[in-house]
Amino acid sequence: MTTASRRPIRRALISVFDKTGIVDLARTLVEHDVEIVSTGSTGATLREAGLAVTDVEAVTGFPEMLDGRVKTLHPRVHGGLLADQRLESHRAQLAEHDIAPFDLVVVNLYPFSETVAAGGTFDQIIEKIDIGGPSMVRGAAKNFASVAVVVDPEVYATAGEATAAGGFTLAERQELATIAFTRTAEYDDAISDWMLDQLPEVEGDAQDGARGDALDGAQDVEADAPRSILDLSDEDAAELGFTATLRYGENPHQRARLAVTDPAEPGIAGAEQLGGKAMSYNNYVDADAAVRAAFDHERPCVAVVKHNNPCGIAVAAEGEDIAAAHLRAHGTDPLSAYGGVIATNRPVTLTMAQQVKPIFTEVILAPAYDDEALELLRTKKNLRILRLESGYSRDVEMREIWGGMLVQDADAIDAEGDDPSTWTLAAGDAADEATLADLAFAWRSVRAVKSNAILLASGGAAVGLGMGQVNRLDSCRLAVSRANTLGQHTEGDLAPERARGAVAASDAFFPFADGAQILLDAGVRAIVQPGGSIRDEEVIEACRAAGATLYLTGTRHFAH
Structure with missing residues (x-):
């Protein structure tokens, strides 16, 4: 050092x-x-x-x-x-x-x-x-x-x-x-x-007086106002399947409740809480994204999510346990991991718990916890500790819009194009085993990132993420920038140029070659993307000119 x-x-x-x-x-x-x-x-x-x-x-x-x-x-x-x-x-x-x-x-x-x-x-x-x-x-x-x-x-x-x-x-x-x-x-x-808790009780129905105002910022509801689920008493709401009244919603002025829609598969909504404060609306939203990201992988995986986007994701190598995956996932972006949600698809070990303890974390979710790990995590009184009954499974997704509801099949890693053996090699040499493994990891991981999504990976871990941009060019720039400035600490400084030598996945095709060129100029050596653009040949030629490998999957994984 x-x-x-x-x-x-x-x-x-x-x-x-x-x-x-x-x-x-x-x-x-x-x-x-x-x-x-x-x-x-x-x-x-x-x-x-x-x-x-x-x-x-x-x-x-x-x-x-x-x-x-x-x-x-x-x-x-x-x-x-x-x-x-x-x-x-x-x-x-x-x-x-x-x-x-x-x-x-x-x-x-x-x-x-x-x-x-x-x-x-x-x-x-x-x-x-x-x-x-x-x-x-x-x-x-x-x-x-x-x-x-x-x-x-x-x-x-x-x-x-x-x-x-x-x-x-x-x-x-x-x-x-x-x-x-x-x-x-x-x-x-x-x-x-x-x-x-020391605030005095105040008579009236303004959400339990002064304490309610301080906690929830709730406002009185007029008796003759139109009633919604949020206006019902806890008893009436419970009859409709709502199991909890949350402190507030996405913001303190919004009321919120939680319902378990399928008792046979309660998922995160019915997860057993083993420690910490009560879950909030935003905790549940981020937890859902984190579990989905972690359970997309068959190998031991840890995902760290912040504001519904992964800020870190990694898998353990052969012979490693879940603690190694957590160390690399945290190393993706240690700055953003502060106050994040951690999900893993394997039981949490004592070693992983020791790594988590010094990091301010809102929620941790896992299928199980070793006894010593749970005991240690419970010393963090504000850390919400959840145990999942089963792996991530969802058949349909619903989204409310003004005046209606959208329903679709849930996106999952099960399409034909998700199997690397079906990919089309469009440019460069066929990837060796290690490179192909990183490409497969990047492709499985990128669907958890909000579109437009670009994910850079190396050694079974994300090293740079570009997400939620209104054009793919900016997502490419962001992924490279974050890879090179927010990396793991090595030799006392931030790791330089982590994009160089990494692989990249794009959740949808490159509409022009300029986005891919940003990745190639940064030193990315292999790319996987759906293809299907009328300018695919320009992207292919850019990869050929850079001596980089390019695979086309024929499958897209937008996440809006």
Whole structure:
């Protein structure tokens, strides 16, 4: 791994409620000449272990006050956290005000949820709403270009190793920042849920008074207004098959309900929830897309979906388990995977659960979970954990339009043109076994992507996705751009030019050669597409000129 993007750790700020493992980490830091700045109880713990510590009070020139509510909220602390040390102007301002920068921040937060669960009083719970901790975590995470932030004792050993190796790389600091923002988001969400529960009940029928307004933004329905499923009582709706009233719909001002239409095959609507908060309308929509994408594959597969589009999809190689598929699926686009929905067509193992835990995820769906994996995932209180009764199966699809309903056969990977043995080789040499496997994976995966859809793949994983564009040219540009800028971290930096050497699938034909040419210019070496354009020959000639392989399937997989 290169050292160019490593930042040496010279000064660390440590303030933790949970002292587990902190002495060992601090000892490692001191052994490598790192100055440790710490707050009251943390500093006392480190001193008792014989370690040198600088008090925050000595840095700020101001004592802790208000029963410890104010300790680190000071420019001499946050200036050291937020200074972008790549900027000469920031370095000059630090020097002007005699502020030393921090290279590492180690913080864990007051145990808010634990205090609520233990039945703490109102005042005890309020005092466990951390202010300084999240402020330091967010400041350091924002400034990951200069600062590494660690919020989990499980990462202490890694932090010690990084210190000895010359510091964290840029990619590692960005990953730590993502974990940190996930932690503060979950923390604030828990506080918000508790605070909403404390709102007083208000008489009237405005969706359970103030609490209903805060949660749902619902408005009163006049008694003589036309009634719909959404206006019925829960009891009346249940008689029609509606099993749940959701907090709200696609947006907070929209009401929503859930119905199981076929009890014999309940699908996602009837999936067993094993943990986490109640499912939302958008959770169900994204979950449906994720399961469809994962179960399109016979090999162990993981799909990561965001806003009804895959942001990652991969299969395990021979001899690998589902954790390997998840690692590659997450690597498709780690940035977009934040807050996504994960679906797998195999049971979730402990190794996969350990990979999922640090990533802020809304929902995970699987046919089963190993006991240890489920136990670990349940520690993420906001993660919705669903178990599917069976594989994905749908005969028809329905879509409501104004004044009517559209019904069609469900699209599936079962047409003749979906079998690679039926494809027509239109340009270049016949693909070798590995390349053909990637083309088959790309073709099975691209139908889960909204049209116009382009999917780049390598090694059984998507590496670039272009979706939802109003012309195929833009989808090609987007797929290449995302492949080359949002890839897996290697050697401390984003993987360069992942499009080069990849294969590509297009859900429909190229109307002109220019879209295919964008892929070829980026280094794509093989393409699979339906064909059928009046300009097919131009596309074929472009592939021939580039020495690339082109297969035609004769089958289209639009997803609007």
